[in-house]
Amino acid sequence: MSGKVPDRSAAPVAVAGFKDHFSQVAGAYAQWRPSYPEALFDAIGAVVAAGAAVWEPGCGSGQATRGLSRRFGRIFATDPSAAQLDQHWALADPGNVTLAVEPGEATSLADRSVGLVAVAQALHWFDRTRFFAECGRVLAPGGVLAAWTYQDLVFPDELAGPADAFREQIAAHWPAERAEVDAGYAGYAWPFPALPAPPLRLSAEWNLLQLLGYLGSLSATARCRASTGRDPVADQADALAAAWGEPARVRTMHWPLVLHLRRKAD
Numbered sequence: 001m002s003g004k005v006p007d008r009s010a011a012p013v014a015v016a017g018f019k020d021h022f023s024q025v026a027g028a029y030a031q032w033r034p035s036y037p038e039a040l041f042d043a044i045g046a047v048v049a050a051g052a053a054v055w056e057p058g059c060g061s062g063q064a065t066r067g068l069s070r071r072f073g074r075i076f077a078t079d080p081s082a083a084q085l086d087q088h089w090a091l092a093d094p095g096n097v098t099l100a101v102e103p104g105e106a107t108s109l110a111d112r113s114v115g116l117v118a119v120a121q122a123l124h125w126f127d128r129t130r131f132f133a134e135c136g137r138v139l140a141p142g143g144v145l146a147a148w149t150y151q152d153l154v155f156p157d158e159l160a161g162p163a164d165a166f167r168e169q170i171a172a173h174w175p176a177e178r179a180e181v182d183a184g185y186a187g188y189a190w191p192f193p194a195l196p197a198p199p200l201r202l203s204a205e206w207n208l209l210q211l212l213g214y215l216g217s218l219s220a221t222a223r224c225r226a227s228t229g230r231d232p233v234a235d236q237a238d239a240l241a242a243a244w245g246e247p248a249r250v251r252t253m254h255w256p257l258v259l260h261l262r263r264k265a266d
Helices: 013-017 023-032 038-045 065-071 128-138 157-173 178-182 208-216 219-228 232-244
Strands: 054-057 075-079 097-101 114-120 139-150 200-206 251-263
Touching: 038 065, 038 139, 038 200, 038 251, 054 065, 065 075, 114 128, 128 139, 139 178, 157 219, 157 232, 200 208, 208 232, 219 232
Parallel strands: 054 075, 054 114, 075 097, 114 139
Antiparallel strands: 139 251, 200 251
């Protein structure tokens, strides 16, 4: 699995029918989404061998791929959105990463070929019955499925008013799957027994511009713009700026991060 650019011609037909909520904000997603903490990869590395081959379905523009590539062997990172992969950092320096346009429910990987399946903020978009069956096929005996999601941004108290107004404006435009993120993937019919996973959180040190960029990368923001013709970030920017203070001021933002670890039987 040497580095290569996304293969457009070999993209499975099933990709055409996937729910694409991010292609129209792919550039913003790549630029403004926060990075995952090293503690997350520490937790995964504690139960997966360092040289393991990895499948990362739903990789997007690579927020998790970079951390996985530092810890493990070969990374096969896939996404059904060519626009997302066009923003992937590994295009410039692939190293041990191979990219391919594939859905999470059907990969070109061989049976029992990886030691880790890692799904970052994407499992709620998959047909889980088909995806979990695919995990059972490609994971080697004793391999691990790691799936994580980060929930809503926790705003400082002084930003609560404009933040609530922004949330209210986009609330009707979230896809139904958003509720699964809010629930931390509770209640899923997981295919393998659970392993212990530590409590985690995602943090970022941001100025005002970075916060506004992140809010603009949300799928509900894009859907709100398309449906109403109004930009909810622009609508709330003045109020957020007034509450923020000096735009260059850096604040610590954080999100609850929920990790699920599941091991296939030997």
